Structure formats: structure tokens, C-alpha cells
Amino acid sequence: MLDALRFITCGSVDDGKSTLIGRLLYESKQIFEDHYQELEKASGKYGTQGKELDLALLVDGLQAEREQGITIDVAYRFFSTENRKFIVADTPGHEQYTRNMATGASTADLAVLLIDARKGLLTQTKRHSRIVSMLGVRHIVVAVNKMDMIGWDEAAFNAIVTDIRALVENFGFASVQAIPMSALTGDNVAFHCEQTPWYTGPSLLEYLESVDVSKPEAIQPFRMPVQYVNRPNSEFRGYCGCVASGSINVGDSIRVVPGGAEAKVKSVVIWQGEQPTANTGDAVTITLDREVDVSRGQVLSSVDDPIEISDQFEASVLCLSEHHLVPGRPYLIKLHTAQVGVTISNIKFKLDINQGSHLAASTLELNDIGEVTLYTNLPVAFESYKQCKTLGAFILIDRMTNETVAAGMINFALRRASNVHWQSVEINKAARATLKSQKPACIWFTGLSGSGKSTIANLLEKRLFVAGQHTYLLDGDNVRHGLNRDLGFTEADRVENIRRVAEVAKLMVDAGLIVIVSFISPFRAEREYARSLFQEGEFVEVFVDTPLTECEARDVKGLYAKARQGKIANFTGLSSPYERPDSPEIQLNTLNCSPDQCVQTILSEVIKQQ
Amino acid sequence: MRSKQSQLEAQSIEIIREAVATSSNPVMMYSVGKDSSVMLHLARKAFWPAPPPFPLLHVDTTWKFREMIAFRDLMAKESGMELRVHINLAAQEEGISPFVHGSERYTDRMKTEGLKQALDSGGYDLIFGGARRDEEKSRAKERIFSFRAPGHRWDPKAQRPELWNLYNTRINTGETIRVFPLSNWTEADIWQYIASENIPIVPLYFAAERPVVKRGDKWIMVDDERFPLNAGESPEMRLVRFRTLGCYPLTAAQESNADTLEKIIEETLAASSSEREGRLIDHDGAGSMERKKQEGYF
Numbered sequence: 015m016l017d018a019l020r021f022i023t024c025g026s027v028d029d030g031k032s033t034l035i036g037r038l039l040y041e042s043k044q045i046f047e048d049h050y051q052e053l054e055k056a057s058g059k060y061g062t063q064g065k066e067l068d069l070a071l072l073v074d075g076l077q078a079e080r081e082q083g084i085t086i087d088v089a090y091r092f093f094s095t096e097n098r099k100f101i102v103a104d105t106p107g108h109e110q111y112t113r114n115m116a117t118g119a120s121t122a123d124l125a126v127l128l129i130d131a132r133k134g135l136l137t138q139t140k141r142h143s144r145i146v147s148m149l150g151v152r153h154i155v156v157a158v159n160k161m162d163m164i165g166w167d168e169a170a171f172n173a174i175v176t177d178i179r180a181l182v183e184n185f186g187f188a189s190v191q192a193i194p195m196s197a198l199t200g201d202n203v204a205f206h207c208e209q210t211p212w213y214t215g216p217s218l219l220e221y222l223e224s225v226d227v228s229k230p231e232a233i234q235p236f237r238m239p240v241q242y243v244n245r246p247n248s249e250f251r252g253y254c255g256c257v258a259s260g261s262i263n264v265g266d267s268i269r270v271v272p273g274g275a276e277a278k279v280k281s282v283v284i285w286q287g288e289q290p291t292a293n294t295g296d297a298v299t300i301t302l303d304r305e306v307d308v309s310r311g312q313v314l315s316s317v318d319d320p321i322e323i324s325d326q327f328e329a330s331v332l333c334l335s336e337h338h339l340v341p342g343r344p345y346l347i348k349l350h351t352a353q354v355g356v357t358i359s360n361i362k363f364k365l366d367i368n369q370g371s372h373l374a375a376s377t378l379e380l381n382d383i384g385e386v387t388l389y390t391n392l393p394v395a396f397e398s399y400k401q402c403k404t405l406g407a408f409i410l411i412d413r414m415t416n417e418t419v420a421a422g423m424i425n426f427a428l429r430r431a432s433n434v435h436w437q438s439v440e441i442n443k444a445a446r447a448t449l450k451s452q453k454p455a456c457i458w459f460t461g462l463s464g465s466g467k468s469t470i471a472n473l474l475e476k477r478l479f480v481a482g483q484h485t486y487l488l489d490g491d492n493v494r495h496g497l498n499r500d501l502g503f504t505e506a507d508r509v510e511n512i513r514r515v516a517e518v519a520k521l522m523v524d525a526g527l528i529v530i531v532s533f534i535s536p537f538r539a540e541r542e543y544a545r546s547l548f549q550e551g552e553f554v555e556v557f558v559d560t561p562l563t564e565c566e567a568r569d570v571k572g573l574y575a576k577a578r579q580g581k582i583a584n585f586t587g588l589s590s591p592y593e594r595p596d597s598p599e600i601q602l603n604t605l606n607c608s609p610d611q612c613v614q615t616i617l618s619e620v621i622k623q624q
Numbered sequence: 625m626r627s628k629q630s631q632l633e634a635q636s637i638e639i640i641r642e643a644v645a646t647s648s649n650p651v652m653m654y655s656v657g658k659d660s661s662v663m664l665h666l667a668r669k670a671f672w673p674a675p676p677p678f679p680l681l682h683v684d685t686t687w688k689f690r691e692m693i694a695f696r697d698l699m700a701k702e703s704g705m706e707l708r709v710h711i712n713l714a715a716q717e718e719g720i721s722p723f724v725h726g727s728e729r730y731t732d733r734m735k736t737e738g739l740k741q742a743l744d745s746g747g748y749d750l751i752f753g754g755a756r757r758d759e760e761k762s763r764a765k766e767r768i769f770s771f772r773a774p775g776h777r778w779d780p781k782a783q784r785p786e787l788w789n790l791y792n793t794r795i796n797t798g799e800t801i802r803v804f805p806l807s808n809w810t811e812a813d814i815w816q817y818i819a820s821e822n823i824p825i826v827p828l829y830f831a832a833e834r835p836v837v838k839r840g841d842k843w844i845m846v847d848d849e850r851f852p853l854n855a856g857e858s859p860e861m862r863l864v865r866f867r868t869l870g871c872y873p874l875t876a877a878q879e880s881n882a883d884t885l886e887k888i889i890e891e892t893l894a895a896s897s898s899e900r901e902g903r904l905i906d907h908d909g910a911g912s913m914e915r916k917k918q919e920g921y922f
Contacts, residue, residue, distance in 0.1 A: 242644060
């Protein structure tokens with residue numbers, strides 16, 4: 015028996031994906047009697063095929079799917095013939111559920127791309143073939159479905175095949191097999207259709223049973239990302255993981271990357287015993303001949319051909335979230351077993367799904383595909399996705415909501431982190447601070463326009479100055495006239511605005527100063543990013559909590575009036591959101607407090623920190 | 625070429641390790657059935673030579689087969705793991721019984737409610753379950769790492785994308801993750817693995833003479849004196865086995881002479897009905913499993 019084949023069905027809405035899987039299950043006799051009886055009942059209730067069985071109902075397992083007659087989420091089904099076992103993922107065709115389609119495609123060896131013979135190539139057909147190719151699926155079957163509806167017209171079939179071949183010409187598929195069929199009647203799915211004497215190829219099931227999806231075996235260097243350190247007692251310390259590529263023998267040397275420590279493999283531990291070798295795909299526990307520092311996220315790697323590390327990458331990403339991807343915003347990246355902070359520094363382009371052309375973009379929205387550059391806050395071990403899927407695939411996670419916002423694939427590193435060193439400096443922050451007899455800090459004001467940030471910040475600086483402290487005030491309006499004058503008020507620009515200011519504040523704190531930052535800084539993620547740049551206790555978030563109605567009533571600069579007249583776009587509080595801090599160090603209520611009292615509150619908190 | 629079995633095994637071990645490495649208070653649901661036996665075996669493999677670094681949790685409905693309880697205690701001892709047993713005491717005091725209150729209400733109280741109590745009082749952030757995608761069509765839709773909102777609610781329309789083997793395990797307070805290491809196993813895979821690894825299972829899976837009575841078209845075993853026999857009715861001895869195990873009043877036996885693993889595998893491969901057919905609770909109306917799952921059932 016051949017290995018198990020994992021494949022997906024994809025294509026546009028109503029092209030017959032679920033029906034096809036139902037048909038495959040039915041023809042391979044994988045439908046149990048009780049499920050069949052349920053199907054008969056459900057077909058009467060929800061079916062779209064009149065009195066006939068609606069095979070799609072075998073896979074559309076969610077109540078909402080059955081009621082609406084659509085597929086929302088990916089379903090995994092299992093069937094086998096005498097020749098092969100199959101895991102098939104039925105994926106949704108609607109654009110809004112593309113992320114569920116990508117979920118199914120990421121682990122597939124082959125994709126069955128359905129096309130409605132009456133409609134030809136649709137936008138979703140193009141989107142899905144592009145995603146499938148981007149995710150490295152190497153084989154596709156073009157299933158031209160509903161051929162019975164057009165009288166098994168050979169010319170129409172050939173026209174669609176010509177179109178699809180032109181589309182996927184540069185997608186790098188190893189094989190493309192086109193089959194005319196009807197999932198509804200089963201023709202050319204499991205048996206040969208009498209209406210298509212002009213088609214001499216295999217039926218779908220015959221093809222799936224025999225297609226060879228194995229990759230040409232090249233000798234790959236050993237890599238195993240460490241998943242878990244097993245230390246039940248002081249006697250035993252094992253590094254658990256799945257071998258991503260290559261193999262290793264007991265006695266071979268390995269290098270721990272990042273880090274660079276080297277050791278020899280003492281044993282490869284498996285259940286109740288040991289084995290001499292660990293091969294690609296094995297889930298093992300490796301022990302080493304000496305104590306080295308190894309933790310989750312590092313990669314055990316061959317010494318002769320060690321894995322590279324970097325902190326800057328060019329990658330292809332697919333946006334999975336309704337909250338678009340914004341350059342400069344801090345995310346987490348999960349790459350094999352490593353998880354570190356990351357920002358998108360630049361969106362190189364967004365892909366036009368229809369034309370395949372490159373568009374300029376400042377953000378990526380749900381279901382957009384684009385190419386970006388990424389900066390991680392620590393170097394990580396990696397391979398390109400093309401070289402090794404396991405070591406080149408990643409997801410991006412929103413730090414606040416924990417939502418998976420993107421899936422991506424590393425194309426290449428922009429530089430090797432090993433070549434870049436921090437300039438080490440002899441005079442450090444502590445030395446500079448001592449000279450000034452103060453503890454450097456960043457006091458970060460956030461709040462709506464007109465809430466009183468600048469007034470309080472100014473007063474605070476005066477008090478500190480009088481007390482002989484060395485300070486600097488960074489004010490939103492002033493910085494926008496210089497350092498950030500190239501930035502507007504879109505979400506992407508606001509994120510970049512705050513990122514720059516946070517970095518400047520960090521340098522100033524490093525210089526030993528007490529920095530007062532007075533910015534609306536409406537987004538929680540950016541404030542958290544700013545916080546992450548500083549040491550524990552250095553960052554004091556001051557939330558000037560003045561209600562919107564009060565700010566608008568004050569309207570010192572007349573901005574609210576203008577915004578209400580529609581003269582200012584993206585105005586915080588009105589047409590752009592303000593995300594309240596969850597737990598600021600200081601929260602000021604300016605309705606009951608004078609600016610003087612507010613400054614007192616801050617000073618006593620800052621003194622406490624000193 | 626790796627066999628399908630060794631691929632499945634490696635994938636499940638990877639899932640179990642990933643779950644433990646990224647959670648702070650994991651627990652494994654142990655239902656004593658064949659799937660639980662395989663899951664426990666894989667967990668022991670994943671952390672050998674240490675015992676798995678989490679406890680086993682059994683939600684005891686007090687209506688389990690007696691042989692299951694004996695087997696449960698034996699396996700906890702053998703694996704060196706802590707066994708935590710939870711019973712919904714309030715429901716027990718009310719005398720909730722599948723015979724009196726019907727399968728739906730009984731399951732709600734003793735299983736779903738009992739489970740939520742056990743999970744809340746343990747404060748677990750990650751819970752392993754032995755469900756497989758081939759069992760039922762709403763399970764076929766569930767992720768391997770299945771995110772639950774506070775209150776254990778599952779929203780099938782808003783599942784996290786789950787690409788490759790990259791599981792997003794980050795949660796906020798009150799949220800939990802259920803992890804299903806056997807997602808991609810089929811019933812046949814389970815039996816073949818039990819045979820090739822010599823995994824101990826409850827003897828009820830093997831055919832033997834057992835006392836049963838007919839209820840509707842199903843054979844129900846009379847496991848203890850709480851079984852309400854009809855007037856003049858007495859259990860008859862029949863050669864039966866169980867394809868799936870749960871609460872004895874709700875689990876139908878099937879007539880079979882499969883008394884070895886080889887015969888069970890043969891019977892499984894030739895089966896014309898699904899294994900959950902013997903589970904009476906799955907038939908409580910359309911979409912019943914999906915609804916139970918949304919409310920927190922496994």
C-alpha cells in the first residue's frame with residue numbers, strides 16, 4: 015500500500031466541492047448505514063437536489079452550513095480504497111472564509127481545483143490556485159465539474175483547460191491533471207463516463223490512487239527544532255522534538271542554533287529504549303554528552319552545515335484577520351518552535367489576485383496576499399520555505415487579542431544577524447545617570463485630543479527642572495513638524511509615528527534623561543510596544559482620562575468642530591478609535607483634579623519608582 | 625517511506641509535547657475507552673523516561689461499567705500519573721439517572737455540567753481530549769488546538785486558522801484550549817495501533833457472554849442492580865462486545881464473537897454502521913453533537 019495521500023478540494027462557491035467529497039466517500043463505500051439514513055433524512059430537509067440524495071450534506075457538518083447550503087469551515091474526512099488511504103480537507107469557496115481554505119491547503123500534498131464547466135475560471139479559482147501554489151502544494155487536479163450540464167462538450171472543456179494552464183504556467187506545479195467530470199452523477203469520478211470517449215485519461219479516484227507526490231530525495235542537513243526540554247530529575251536531560259530534515263546518529267556532533275554551543279549526541283531515546291539514529295519525521299528525545307544551554311525554540315543542527323540565523327526576512331504573507339496588518343505594529347511570530355517579537359517594517363507589494371500584478375499598499379487586509387520585510391527582536395534559526403516547510407513557515411499573532419493575524423513563508427533573509435554587532439560602548443546609561451544624579455525614565459502621556467496632556471506635561475517638566483532634574487519633553491504636535499512630518503493620520507502612519515517617538519525616547523533615556531512623551535497614542539499595541547523598549551520600572555504610562563464630551567466642549571484648538579464638519583479624516587474619538595489603557599501606572603481624572611494636583615500625583619509615583 | 629501509522633504517531637506526540645510546552649496547567653481527560661488508552665500511551669511515549677507531566681481527569685457519571693472503573697484505577701497506577709475523579713455531587717444528590725430523566729437531561733447534568741465543574745475547579749488552561757474527526761461530522765470540523773471562550777463555549781464559526789503544525793496557543797484569562805491529539809486517526813487506525821503496540825484496553829471490547837436485555841432494537845447490558853427490569857423480564861446471556869464505551873445504560877452492545885484483536889480489526893473494517901451508532905445520546909435530534917459541543921461537551 016502507498017503512503018496516505020492528503021489532499022484538498024478547492025475552487026469557487028457552488029463549484030461542487032462538498033458534493034465531490036460526498037461522492038468519493040460514497041463510491042469508496044465509506045458511508046455507514048446509519049450515516050446514510052441520516053443523509054436521506056437531511057436531504058429531504060436541507061437538500062438542494064430535489065428528491066435525489068444531496069451528498070454535500072455528508073461533509074457540511076455544521077448546522078449553519080446545512081441551513082445555508084454552503085461550506086464555512088474546513089472539514090477533514092477519511093476514506094480508503096484497496097490501494098491507498100486518504101485524508102481530504104473540504105475547504106470553503108467563499109472569499110470571506112479564505113483563511114479556512116488556507117488552513118486545509120497548508121498540509122496538503124495535492125489540490126483538486128474544481129471549476130464549474132458552465133462558468134469557467136472565476137476570481138476564487140485564481141485566488142485558490144495562487145494560494146495553493148504559494149503554500150507549496152506541488153500537484154493539482156483541475157476537476158472540470160458539472161460537465162453533464164453542458165452536454166459533455168469537449169470544446170468547452172478544452173477551452174477551460176487552456177485558460178487554467180495559462181494561469182498556472184508560472185506557479186511551479188510539478189503536475190497538472192485535468193479531468194472532465196460530474197460529481198453529481200459520479201461520471202469520471204470513480205468510473206469512466208460513456209459520454210466522454212474523447213477523454214482517455216484516468217478517473218479522479220484512479221488518479222488519486224496512483225499519483226506519486228513524493229519529492230525527489232536529496233540529502234538534507236540535520237535539523238531538529240527543540241520543542242520541549244525533558245528534565246524529570248538531575249540524572250536526565252533530554253531535548254524533545256521532531257526531526258525537520260536530515261538524520262543524526264549517536265556519536266555525531268551537533269550545534270545549538272542560535273547560540274553556537276556544540277556537543278555530541280549521547281543517545282536517541284524512544285519509548286522504553288533507545289535507537290541508533292533519528293530520521294526526518296521521527297518524534298524523539300535526544301541527550302547530549304555534555305551540559306549545554308538548550309531551550310525551546312533553538313534548533314539542533316548538523317555541525318558541518320549548520321542552520322543560519324537572522325533577524326530580518328523577506329516573506330510572503332496571507333492576511334487572516336479582519337484587523338489589517340500594519341507596518342510598525344508589534345506582533346509575535348511563531349516560526350517552528352521559536353516565538354519572538356516581530357514587526358513588519360515594509361510592505362513591498364500586495365498581489366492583485368486577478369492579474370497577478372503587484373500593487374502598492376500601506377496595509378494588508380483580510381485575505382490579501384503580499385510580500386513584506388520582517389524584523390524580529392531576537393535572531394532566530396530558519397530555512398527558506400522552499401528549502402524546508404517546517405523551518406520556513408510562520409504565523410503572526412496579535413499581542414493583545416491573541417488572534418492569528420497572518421500566515422507566512424520566509425523567502426530569504428535580508429542579512430545574517432551574525433554579521434551585525436551592537437556597537438559596544440564604554441560609557442553606559444548607568445554612568446550617565448549617575449553623573450546627573452537621577453534615575454532615567456520615560457513618562458508617557460496618552461489621552462484624547464484636548465484631554466489636557468500637554469498642559470500637565472508642561473507643568474510636570476517645569477517642576478522637574480526646578481528640582482534640578484534633566485528632562486526633555488516630546489510633544490506630538492511638535493514632532494510632527496520635524497522628525498515625522500512625512501507621516502499622515504492613517505492607521506499605518508499613526509503606528510509609525512509612535513514607533514519613531516518610542517525609539518527616540520529610548521535613546522534619550524539611554525542618555526540618562528527623564529523623557530516626557532505627550533502623544534494621543536490611541537492604540538494599545540503601540541503603547542505596549544513602547545513599554546517593551548524599556549526596562550522594568552522605567553516606563554510610566556499616564557492616562558489622562560478626560561471624557562470625549564468634555565474634550566469636545568473644551569476644543570482648545572477647534573479641531574473637534576472641524577472634524578464634526580468632516581474636514582478632518584481619521585480623528586481620534588470620532589472617526590478613529592481610542593483604545594483605553596487596561597492598567598496604566600497612573601490614571602488622571604481631569605474633571606475633579608486641577609493640573610497642579612495631577613502633577614503632584616505623577617511626582618509622588620515617580621519618586622516611589624526612584 | 626514512513627508508514628501511515630508511524631506518521632500518525634509522530635504527529636500526535638508532537639501535538640502533545642507542544643501543548644505541554646506552551647501551557648501552564650494542562651490536564652488529560654481520561655474516559656477509559658480505547659481512544660483514551662491510545663492517547664495515554666502516546667503521552668507516555670512523548671515524555672519517556674519521565675511520566676507525563678500532567679494529571680488524568682475522569683468525569684465519573686456514576687453509571688460507568690464497573691469494569692471501566694477497575695481498569696481506570698489500574699492504568700493510573702501503571703502510568704505513575706495522578707488520577708483526579710470528579711462527580712457532579714449536586715446532580716447525584718438529586719438522583720439524576722438515565723433511566724428516570726432521559727438521556728438528554730442526564731447527559732447535560734452528569735457529563736457536560738460535571739465536566740465544566742471539574743475544569744473550573746481545577747483551573748486548567750489546556751485540556752487533552754481523545755476525540756477523532758472521523759467520529760461525527762461536527763468533529764470533522766474542529767481544530768486540533770480548539771479554542772474555548774470563557775464558560776467553555778465553542779464557536780464553530782470563529783475557529784482560529786490552523787496552518788501547518790503551527791498552533792497558536794496564546795490565551796487570555798478565563799479562556800482555555802482543548803487539544804485533540806487523535807484528530808487524524810480513524811477507528812481502524814486506533815485498533816491497528818492497539819494491536820501493534822500491545823496497548824491494554826478494557827475487556828468489554830472483547831466478545832464474551834454478558835447479561836443483556838433488549839431495549840428498542842438495541843442490546844443493553846445489565847451491569848448492576850440499578851437497572852430497572854420490566855415485570856417478568858430477566859437478563860439473558862449473550863455473546864456480545866462493545867464497539868464504544870460510555871455509561872452502561874446508554875451504550876448498546878453488539879452481538880459478536882470477536883474475542884481477539886485480530887477479529888475486532890476484521891469486524892471494524894467490515895462494519896456497515898458507524899461506531900457512534902451504539903451511543904444513544906448522538907441521536908437526540910439534528911445537530912445534537914454540535915450543540916453539545918458548543919455548550920462545552922467534548
